[in-house]
Amino acid sequence: MDFAPLLHVLIAAVILMSLAFEVQRRTRNAGIVDVVWAGGMAAAAVYYGVVSEGSALSRFLAAMLGGVWGARLCLHLLWRVLHEEEDGRYRYLRQHWQDSQAKFFGFFMLQAGFTALFSVPFLIAANNPTASLSIWSIAGVLVWLLSLCGESLADRQLAAFRADPANRGKTCRAGLWRYSRHPNYFFEWLHWFGWVLLSVGAANAWLSLLGPLLMGASLVWITGIPFVEAQSLRSRGDDYRRYQQETSMFFLWPPRSRDS
Structure with missing residues (x-):
């Protein structure tokens, strides 16, 4: 299998993230990094398909x-960047780093590397020689569909909650958010298992495991949940502490009593 397209994606990601860094420098909104990461992932998938x-x-x-x-x-993510102030996680980093543009540039370049790394499962699946629908590919599409619908629903429920001024300072417990503190992250993680299934039969299929492994580690321990929950505690205090006591952190699970 030719890995040259992976290098092409990395080069393109570095260029795009450099441009995104300049947008951040001018707008003081680092949320653009997430927009470009997602868009870069979409472009990488299409490129590999070609x-x-x-x-x-x-x-x-x-x-x-x-x-x-x-x-x-x-x-x-683009809608949020255009219509909301900078995400609290990035405001905290801006303050913590004393608005060091050198550190922000390093962060954007790190995300360029992640774009290439996380696109590996797309590349493996696109090189799968299987020419007809199999039980594995059907299962992969179903996992993809379930995760996309779940993540979209969680995003809509949170957006509707945040749009109501009466909910300012409160924690969303509507819909899926009653069963997980981060249902959007859970379905994002689940999505990557679809690529594992779509890669069955391909050379180096084991590399598709990078998706769920890296995304799970990133969301649970590195850039996802720790940053979001720290910001939520700063902004919502005791209400979010009660939410932590009552609600599963990641997996969807019935809420528990605070006394249990």
Whole structure:
């Protein structure tokens, strides 16, 4: 399998993140990094679908599923960047780093590397020689569909809650947010298992495991939940502490009594 397209994606990601850094420098809104990451992932999936050596079906599924997933996330994040103030996580980093643009540039370049790294499962799936629908590819599409619908629903429920001025300073417990403190992250993580299934039969299929492994580690321990929850505690205090006591952190689970 030719890994040259991965290098092409990395080079493109560095260029795009450099431009995004300049936007951040001018607007003082680092949320653009997430928009460009998602858009870059969508573009990488489409590119792999065009240039890879897998079957026509495998290349089509990689381009379509990866493109739709990344485009939806990109547009969702772009709306937030255009209509809301800078995310609290980035405001905290800006203050903590004393607005050091050198550190922000390093952060944007790190995200460029992550774009290439996280696109590996797309590349593996696009090079799958399987030419007809199999039980694995059908299962992969179903996992993709379930995760996309779940993440979209969680995003809409949170957006509707935040749009009500009466909820300012309160924690969303509506819909899926009653069963997980981060249902959007859970479905984002679940999405990557679809690529593991779509890669069955491909050379180096084990590399598709990078998706769920890296995304799980990132969301639970590194850039996801720790930053979000720290910001939520700063902004919502005791209300969010009660939410932590009552609600599963990641997996969807019935809420528990504070006395249990």
